[in-house]
Amino acid sequence: MPLLEIVRETPTTTTYRFRGDLGGKPGQFLMVWIPRYDELPMALSHLGAVKGITVRDYGDATHALAAFTAGDRIGVRGPYGNAFQLEGPSVLAVGGGSGMASMIAAIEAFAQQGARVVTAVGARTAAELLFVERANAAGEMHIATDDGSRGSAGFVPALAEKLLARESFAQVITCGPERMMAAVVDLARQKGLPVQASLERYMKCGIGICDACALDDKLVCWDGPIFTGDQLAKSEEFGRYRRDKSGRRVPV
Amino acid sequence: MVDLRTEIAGVALRNPTMLASGFLDETGGSMARVYQAGAGAVVTKSVGPQPREGYPNPTIVELDAGLLNAVGLPNPGVIEYEHEVKRAQAAGAVVIGSVYGKDADEYAAVAAKMSTYGVQAIELNLSCPHAKGLGTEIAQDEAAVRDFTREVKDVVDIPVFPKLSPNVQDIAKFAVAAEEGGADGIVAINTMKAMAITPELKMPSLANRFGGLSGPAIRPIGVRAVYDICEKVQIPVIGVGGVGSGRDALEYIMAGASAVQVGTAILSRGLGVFNEIAREMASLLEEAGFQSVPEAIGVAHA
Numbered sequence: 001m002p003l004l005e006i007v008r009e010t011p012t013t014t015t016y017r018f019r020g021d022l023g024g025k026p027g028q029f030l031m032v033w034i035p036r037y038d039e040l041p042m043a044l045s046h047l048g049a050v051k052g053i054t055v056r057d058y059g060d061a062t063h064a065l066a067a068f069t070a071g072d073r074i075g076v077r078g079p080y081g082n083a084f085q086l087e088g089p090s091v092l093a094v095g096g097g098s099g100m101a102s103m104i105a106a107i108e109a110f111a112q113q114g115a116r117v118v119t120a121v122g123a124r125t126a127a128e129l130l131f132v133e134r135a136n137a138a139g140e141m142h143i144a145t146d147d148g149s150r151g152s153a154g155f156v157p158a159l160a161e162k163l164l165a166r167e168s169f170a171q172v173i174t175c176g177p178e179r180m181m182a183a184v185v186d187l188a189r190q191k192g193l194p195v196q197a198s199l200e201r202y203m204k205c206g207i208g209i210c211d212a213c214a215l216d217d218k219l220v221c222w223d224g225p226i227f228t229g230d231q232l233a234k235s236e237e238f239g240r241y242r243r244d245k246s247g248r249r250v251p252v
Numbered sequence: 253m254v255d256l257r258t259e260i261a262g263v264a265l266r267n268p269t270m271l272a273s274g275f276l277d278e279t280g281g282s283m284a285r286v287y288q289a290g291a292g293a294v295v296t297k298s299v300g301p302q303p304r305e306g307y308p309n310p311t312i313v314e315l316d317a318g319l320l321n322a323v324g325l326p327n328p329g330v331i332e333y334e335h336e337v338k339r340a341q342a343a344g345a346v347v348i349g350s351v352y353g354k355d356a357d358e359y360a361a362v363a364a365k366m367s368t369y370g371v372q373a374i375e376l377n378l379s380c381p382h383a384k385g386l387g388t389e390i391a392q393d394e395a396a397v398r399d400f401t402r403e404v405k406d407v408v409d410i411p412v413f414p415k416l417s418p419n420v421q422d423i424a425k426f427a428v429a430a431e432e433g434g435a436d437g438i439v440a441i442n443t444m445k446a447m448a449i450t451p452e453l454k455m456p457s458l459a460n461r462f463g464g465l466s467g468p469a470i471r472p473i474g475v476r477a478v479y480d481i482c483e484k485v486q487i488p489v490i491g492v493g494g495v496g497s498g499r500d501a502l503e504y505i506m507a508g509a510s511a512v513q514v515g516t517a518i519l520s521r522g523l524g525v526f527n528e529i530a531r532e533m534a535s536l537l538e539e540a541g542f543q544s545v546p547e548a549i550g551v552a553h554a
Binding site for chain 1: 274275276277279281282284285297303304306308309310311312319321326332335450452453455459515516518
């Protein structure tokens with residue numbers, strides 16, 4: 001796929017747009033081939049005719065991708081995985097860092113079907129906040145930064161706790177660092193609210209055969225990437241372990 | 253009612269479908285799930301002496317004809333793998349341990365360790381078409397097949413099944429060599445060496461450039477290999493390659509296989525594929541007048 005447009009969202013995060021008649025629902029991901037470097041799972045941050053993926057520069061392949069310009073080609077397969085279930089009159093969306101990339105399409109889809117959407121966006125600093133304008137346009141938006149440079153100072157689960165105390169939501173969705181998500185899942189379950197979390201694991205095939213992305217007896221690519229709070233509460237591995245490239249269980 | 257139970261070198265199976273090595277078998281949780289979904293047995297990911305990351309992505313390409321992969325034998329190493337085997341066994345799974353190494357000594361050491369985990373048999377991956385510097389291309393050398401098999405046989409007291417490569421002129425000679433080395437059964441075939449190119453990017457579609465082809469395209473190759481092997485050896489054969497239906501499985505059984513392995517068909521039919529194949533086999537066997545699987549083994553040789 002030739003890249004149509006490249007948008008620098010934050011100092012470390014970039015959106016790549018391309019035309020693709022692939023379909024795709026909020027929360028699904030693509031396997032994106034960065035030629036000569038790697039193929040990685042990436043969430044669809046823009047649905048519609050001109051698709052988009054939003055990628056944090058964190059390794060060799062994503063760093064190489066950051067140097068791509070319009071017209072450069074990537075390979076794309078998918079979309080794969082399940083989607084956020086968009087039900088109920090209201091939702092609290094809790095996003096940390098580049099996790100917003102996996103949730104923003106769901107935030108907008110919820111709003112479009114008339115739900116009240118409140119988003120809590122967290123990042124290390126103000127400059128790293130992702131998709132705050134889009135989240136704001138979809139409903140109410142609150143910010144937490146680790147260094148207090150914008151919004152409330154501290155981690156986003158603390159902000160979510162305040163919002164959950166202030167009003168009742170029909171459900172919670174979350175994506176971000178796994179320990180953050182584990183805290184949000186706990187908060188939602190304490191309130192008895194349905195919660196969905198979008199997980200990330202190392203993947204090879206993306207289509208449910210290679211077992212690289214195993215989470216207990218589930219596959220993040222096939223059964224996920226979105227799991228319910230009930231599933232995660234039963235998990236031995238969520239918030240604790242992931243698998244490295246060789247399949248060894250290592251701490252999250 | 254047709255009796256679907258079968259047996260290979262003393263390993264009893266509730267039905268003749270086994271999970272092929274390389275699919276959903278790096279973790280105990282997934283192997284347990286596949287067994288619970290109906291497989292008669294599960295073969296583990298090929299496990300070596302040390303942890304191995306495998307190749308960089310892209311490692312798979314979906315083709316019309318099947319699946320091309322160069323995953324590159326990722327595995328956590330035989331020491332850590334104990335936990336995964338135990339977890340599968342706790343769910344009641346019949347587990348066959350697939351092993352590899354860089355030489356016969358390593359194969360024997362890994363097989364010996366694996367056998368202490370309570371696996372029912374050892375599969376020797378002698379034939380991965382895309383792993384360099386490992387013993388996995390020894391299925392190209394008859395003497396090596398014999399010697400590696402013998403060395404493993406000397407250190408384990410469970411059945412040993414060498415898995416052979418179709419990327420040779422006459423696969424039956426290699427099966428004979430394995431039998432001479434003391435093999436208790438033969439697994440045939442591994443994937444066919446193959447390649448795909450992405451024209452838009454002007455480069456091979458796999459990071460490793462070439463890989464192994466599995467799925468429907470290689471079924472006739474596998475059936476022929478099993479047929480030839482069964483003309484030359486007395487030990488049982490497990491047929492692998494493009495099995496996606498009960499009818500496909502019966503082709504292998506009638507060519508002489510005692511059981512079949514299933515992998516790529518999980519993509520098209522899901523994990524229910526094991527139960528579905530078993531059900532389809534039962535009805536086809538019944539129509540053909542067979543009471544059990546063993547009655548149908550090798551009938552195409554008549």
